Amino acid sequence: MNPNDEKDIFQKIIDREIPAEILMEDGQCIVIRDINPGAPVHVLIIPKKNILRLAEVQESDVSILGSLLLMAQKFAQTHGLSKGFRVVINNGPDAGESVPHLHVHLLAGKPMIWPPC
Ligand code: AMP
Numbered sequence: 001m002n003p004n005d006e007k008d009i010f011q012k013i014i015d016r017e018i019p020a021e022i023l024m025e026d027g028q029c030i031v032i033r034d035i036n037p038g039a040p041v042h043v044l045i046i047p048k049k050n051i052l053r054l055a056e057v058q059e060s061d062v063s064i065l066g067s068l069l070l071m072a073q074k075f076a077q078t079h080g081l082s083k084g085f086r087v088v089i090n091n092g093p094d095a096g097e098s099v100p101h102l103h104v105h106l107l108a109g110k111p112m113i114w115p116p117c
Contacts, residue, residue, distance in 0.1 A: 008050070008099060008100055008101045009099055009101075010044075010046045010099055010101040010103060011050055011101060013030070013032060013046075014030055014046065014048050020032045020033070020035075021033040023043060023075070024071065024074070024075060024078075026067070026071065027048075028047060028048060028049075028063070028064055028067040028068075028071075029045055029046055029047045029048060029064075029067055029068055029071055030045075030046050030048065031043050031044070031045050031046075031071060031075055031106075032044050032046065034105070038105075038107060039107040039108060039109050039110055039112070040108070040109025040110055041079065041081065041085070041106070041107065041108040041109040042105065042106070042107050043075060043105075043106050044103045044104070044105060044106075045068050045071050045072055045075070045103060045104040045106060046101065046102070046103045046104075047064045047067070047068060047102055047103075049061070049064055050101060051064070051101070051102040052100050052101065052102065053091050053092065053097060053100065053102055054089050054091045054102060055091055055092065056102075057102070068102075068104045069087070069104070072085070072087050072104060072106050075106060076106070076108070079108075081108045081109075083108075084108065084112075085106055085107065085108035086105075086106070086107045086108065086112055087104050087105065087106050087107075088104070088105040088107065088116075089102070089103070089104055089105070090105070
C-alpha cells in the first residue's frame with residue numbers, strides 16, 4: 001500500500017483500529033462475521049496482506065490463496081457446516097465488489113440456488 005493511501009476498512013480491522021467480530025485467525029488471515037449477512041452463516045476470510053482483489057494476485061501469493069480456502073474448510077468443520085457451504089470472491093464492480101481488499105465470502109445455513117444472479 002502507498003503510505004499516502006487511506007487504509008481500507010478490512011486493513012483497519014486487521015490492525016485492530018476498528019472493531020469486528022473476529023472468529024478465527026492465523027498468521028495469514030482473519031475470519032470475521034459479515035455485518036450485512038446474506039445467509040444465516042456469512043463470514044469473510046481476509047488475508048492480512050493487503051491484496052486489492054483476485055485480479056491483482058501475484059504468483060508469490062499462491063500460499064495466501066491456499067490459506068484462504070483451507071481456512072474456509074477449517075471454519076466449516078469447526079462450525080458444523082456438514083450440510084454444505086458456499087465460497088465466493090467478488091472481483092470488480094460488475095461482480096459486486098464493495099471493499100477493495102481481497103476476501104472470500106463463506107455462506108451457509110440455508111439451501112442456496114444456482115446460479116446466484
Ligand atoms: P464485497 O461486496 O464482495 O466487496 O464484500 C464486502 C463485504 O464486507 C460485504 O458483504 C459487507 O457487508 C462486508 N462489510 C463491510 N464492512 C464491514 C465491517 N466493518 N465488518 C464486517 N463486514 C463488513
